[in-house]
Amino acid sequence: MRNDRPPLFRGMLAPIIGILALLLLWHLVCSLGHISPYVLPSPQKVGQTFLKMARSGEILRDVLVSFRRVIRGFGIAFLLAFLLAVFRIAVPVSERFTAAFIQFFRSVPPISLIPLLILWCGIGEQTKTIIIILAAFFPMYLAIVKGFTSYDPKLLEMARVFSCSPLRLFLRVVLPSAVPDILLGMRTSLGYAWRAIIGAEMVAASTGLGHMILFAQQMSRTDKVIVGILVIGIAGSVNDWLLGCLIRRLAGRRAAHGWD
Amino acid sequence: MAGIDLVQLRKAYTVDQRRIPILNGLDLSIPEKAITVVLGKSGCGKTTLLRLIAGLETPDSGQIQLPGNQRTAFVFQEPRLLPWLSVQGNVQFPLKRAEIQPDETRWMLRTVGLTGFEQALPHQLSGGMQQRVALARALLYHPTLILMDEPFAALDHFTRVEMQQALLDIQQKTGASILFVTHSIDEAMTLGNKLVILAGGVIRSAYTLTDPHPRDLLGSEMIELRRRIMEDINTH
Incomplete structure (x- = not known):
């Protein structure tokens, strides 16, 4: 049964x-x-606060602001990661010049760059976009490079025998081989981007979910802080789920055979 | 179109700082519009010979004289199919968009017994079926030269016989030159217009078969030829 x-x-x-x-x-x-209810409000109180904030549109407004920021930064990071990974495989010697630089910035948490970015760019959208780009770029770049370099050389050999041009080899063999790694990198990076924007909004923003939590803490509204945390978790999961749906749609039948 | 001439071809590999010669000044003429079969023991350089002609390796010395308008296809020992493409996508892979003719693709898939599997992915096929896709891919490319490296080794007896017949039919229809490597003497005598025995990195002997297809391998001449080929292979 x-x-x-x-x-x-x-x-x-x-x-x-x-x-x-x-x-x-x-x-x-x-x-x-x-x-004390001040330290940990009851689930009923948090639920009431959530409904009140949802009815007033406060939550939706902050979610959309954060979401827009993530999509913008993530899109730019993907474009940069893809183009630089293509350059990296087209000019293999470039790896020797960029490896140390990439390793350095990969080890620096983007959030630690916020003070410098505020000095350079102010607290406008630019700073938050750069934070997301820095958070999302490296996992995606490394995954794309791995995808581009871990193709089956026997397939490339087969294509060469059939007189495929270098561009055709890339588009028909190397790029499709890299799709699983690229998608995995995108999924990981989206999680990083979501975490980074919340951190950035807590320091340098007047809107968004990060700002909402910090403002609630300053107003001693623990119930609002908990609502914010719950919304961040749900929004992040929805983000990941939406990307998963997109991946399944793009990968088609391959997704059902371990390509997702 | 002229055939292919290999002149004093030499090739060696270095393994653990040890130089292993594979081809030692090999001379061979591959006639056009015919099936040339290369026979020999494992490791005698059969695959290396095909890879040199395909341009996948460069010889240490010697010459490979190819006709100017060569269009080469290669059927490898393993199918080498693109796992993300369907059977149809794999078969049409070498073709440019303008070269794709759906009717011809359907005919080719019917010829290799894959009708009904057009949209299947490679992992959904048996090893033998995958190899038949690889064969169809090579034939649909309209090559002037087909290099075949033990393409039927993974097939069962009945499919193998069917594929051999299909290859003969297509070769007669298209007039492609075929260089076919096999371990099987029976297969060599079934298909070949010219049989060459490779041993010690050179052509040890060569035989020309003029009998029409299908051939009776149990005839006295064929049995005698079989004995001589076995001697040539084993006496090295």
């Missing part, structure tokens, strides 16, 4: 039980009265 259940229900049952158990535990901890 278990196998007759719809797959959607089977897939969602366990997570729903987990969430309900956590809410129950949270409710019990608050009911005991040992922790």
